[in-house]
Amino acid sequence: MPGFWGHTTANAVVLVGTTMVMRWQGWSWQDVMAVDAGIAVATFVLSPDMDLFRSESIKGWGVLRYLWLPYAKLAKHRDRLHLPVAGTLVRWLYVMAILALFVILFRFWFRRIGLQVSFDFAGDADDIIYNALYIVDVFIGAVIADTTHYLLDVASTRLKRLIPRRYRERYERYAQRHRERDRGPLRGSEWNLQGEER
Numbered sequence: 769m770p771g772f773w774g775h776t777t778a779n780a781v782v783l784v785g786t787t788m789v790m791r792w793q794g795w796s797w798q799d800v801m802a803v804d805a806g807i808a809v810a811t812f813v814l815s816p817d818m819d820l821f822r823s824e825s826i827k828g829w830g831v832l833r834y835l836w837l838p839y840a841k842l843a844k845h846r847d848r849l850h851l852p853v854a855g856t857l858v859r860w861l862y863v864m865a866i867l868a869l870f871v872i873l874f875r876f877w878f879r880r881i882g883l884q885v886s887f888d889f890a891g892d893a894d895d896i897i898y899n900a901l902y903i904v905d906v907f908i909g910a911v912i913a914d915t916t917h918y919l920l921d922v923a924s925t926r927l928k929r930l931i932p933r934r935y936r937e938r939y940e941r942y943a944q945r946h947r948e949r950d951r952g953p954l955r956g957s958e959w960n961l962q963g964e965e966r
């Protein structure tokens with residue numbers, strides 16, 4: 769129910785708060801930026817609402833959103849993968865698997881056309897550990913954002929239950945009319961993938 773903009777606003781507040789707390793605790797700007805980047809990525813690119821194919825979060829992927837179709841089909845909206853940490857990790861692994869697949873396909877294709885491209889990213893061990901720590905920062909940022917998302921989902925559901933049913937239904941009808949005016953009525957094939965973005 770908070771929808772895309774509700775979550776984006778909440779995460780923006782959390783981003784500012786995290787930045788202030790980390791600076792106050794004496795973390796370097798590099799660490800703060802990496803954590804902030806994690807929050808931004810988890811808000812705009814890999815939000816928990818990737819489990820809903822009609823969500824704003826998936827729309828942001830443009831044509832590439834079809835890469836998320838298997839994920840959205842497998843994960844039920846607001847099911848286990850909506851939980852922070854576990855869900856965060858699964859979405860990261862999902863993207864890494866897609867990237868790995870692309871690298872493999874390109875290597876195969878390059879070999880066929882006889883192009884030599886080095887995909888060797890390895891530097892020396894110190895560099896790798898140093899960079900890996902930033903990845904940990906980014907991941908922590910993503911977990912912070914996903915936790916905020918989850919808490920907001922739970923809180924808004926509680927609030928919603930406090931509102932009498934007839935008001936809720938009136939709101940649903942209103943929202944439905946809006947959606948239809950925006951995008952036209954839902955097509956049959958979209959019914960099973962539609963739902964409320966939360």
Ligand SMILES: [Zn+2]
Nearest residue numbers: 816817921966
């Ligand atoms: Zn949600």
